[in-house]
Amino acid sequence: MEFADTVAEVARNEDRREFDQLVERYHKQAYNIAYRMAGNHADAEDLTQEAFIRAFRFFGQYRRELPFDSWLYKIMSNVFIDRLRRRPKVKIRSIDQPVTTDEGEAQFEIADPSDGPEDIVLSQEMDSRVQAALENLPEAFRITVIYADIEGLSYEEIAEATKTNIGTVRSRLHRGRRLLRDRLKKFEHQLL
Amino acid sequence: MSAFVDGELTGTEMLAIRRHIGECPDCREEYESLRMTKHAVAMLRTVAPREDFAASILRNLDVVSIPPYQRFINVICKYAARKLSPVAAALAVSGLVLAILAAGGQDRVLVQKPDVVATAPFGMRAHDVSFMPTVPETPMMYSNTRPLVVADHAAANLYLADFSVR
Numbered sequence: 001m002e003f004a005d006t007v008a009e010v011a012r013n014e015d016r017r018e019f020d021q022l023v024e025r026y027h028k029q030a031y032n033i034a035y036r037m038a039g040n041h042a043d044a045e046d047l048t049q050e051a052f053i054r055a056f057r058f059f060g061q062y063r064r065e066l067p068f069d070s071w072l073y074k075i076m077s078n079v080f081i082d083r084l085r086r087r088p089k090v091k092i093r094s095i096d097q098p099v100t101t102d103e104g105e106a107q108f109e110i111a112d113p114s115d116g117p118e119d120i121v122l123s124q125e126m127d128s129r130v131q132a133a134l135e136n137l138p139e140a141f142r143i144t145v146i147y148a149d150i151e152g153l154s155y156e157e158i159a160e161a162t163k164t165n166i167g168t169v170r171s172r173l174h175r176g177r178r179l180l181r182d183r184l185k186k187f188e189h190q191l192l
Numbered sequence: 193m194s195a196f197v198d199g200e201l202t203g204t205e206m207l208a209i210r211r212h213i214g215e216c217p218d219c220r221e222e223y224e225s226l227r228m229t230k231h232a233v234a235m236l237r238t239v240a241p242r243e244d245f246a247a248s249i250l251r252n253l254d255v256v257s258i259p260p261y262q263r264f265i266n267v268i269c270k271y272a273a274r275k276l277s278p279v280a281a282a283l284a285v286s287g288l289v290l291a292i293l294a295a296g297g298q299d300r301v302l303v304q305k306p307d308v309v310a311t312a313p314f315g316m317r318a319h320d321v322s323f324m325p326t327v328p329e330t331p332m333m334y335s336n337t338r339p340l341v342v343a344d345h346a347a348a349n350l351y352l353a354d355f356s357v358r
Contacts, residue, residue, distance in 0.1 A: 023246055057258055155200050
């Protein structure tokens with residue numbers, strides 16, 4: 001029994017060292033995706049943390065010949081959907097996002113000591129609009145669009161990460177992009 | 193059309209759609225709008241976490257407790273995957289899980305044994321057999337049942353218990 005415990009301990013330490021390196025390497029990428037899914041920093045942190053913890057629990061089942069990020073995205077999609085199902089219907093809103101009012105969209109006015117050139121401001125505005133449009137997509141469409149257009153995953157990789165088939169990925173992506181396009185139509189001149 | 197924008201069609205399909213877009217203004221407009229939408233999402237700035245975020249994840253990992261059975265499965269999966277091909281590893285792990293489940297599934301199922309088995313033709317009593325269905329409320333309840341195989345431990349024999357015979 002002692003021998004078995006020692007073997008398990010050695011394996012655990014070895015796994016932990018390997019996993020720590022993967023955290024260092026992928027946490028920024030994972031956080032960016034989590035932010036685009038969740039729409040604010042607090043939820044993005046929670047989502048990333050939970051995805052890494054779940055990945056660590058099942059790390060022995062990770063097939064080393066496959067890219068770690070694809071496997072992590074699969075876990076992250078599950079965590080994201082689980083959290084949406086669990087959470088109350090209260091939306092945490094980022095100060096980066098525009099607020100929808102009866103008179104249209106408004107932005108939080110917070111003084112920024114590091115004011116940049118006009119094009120940076122315009123780019124940030126556009127960023128907020130695209131993010132807001134993303135958040136209005138149904139979750140399955142949002143995840144698919146993020147994986148395809150931000151992470152550049154192939155349809156096959158997205159199907160694997162979201163546990164579905166390529167036909168569904170194709171359909172979700174098309175419908176998601178059309179919804180996004182309709183929402184962003186009035187800013188079309190700024191898109192390029 | 194989105195699959196065309198992503199280059200996820202076969203060569204023949206890509207060529208056919210490209211040719212069609214050249215001739216059809218509506219489809220060309222649809223293509224341009226989807227391409228711009230993809231571009232808008234792709235151009236989103238990369239959002240960085242706080243500086244100590246990786247350290248925070250690692251601190252949380254320190255307190256993660258993995259149940260022993262999960263650790264055991266992880267170790268087996270890891271070493272099986274290293275030594276065997278993916279298919280063989282999957283088969284080995286499935287076999288192991290089945291073996292564990294089978295070993296754990298040997299619990300005796302307690303069946304309530306009636307004192308008297310109605311009027312079964314061979315007149316057996318419940319304590320003589322390893323399995324016996326619940327005694328019917330009325331003999332007619334079993335009128336359409338098929339004969340059951342019942343083991344008699346004392347005589348080391350199997351009997352057919354036909355409850356339809358009254």
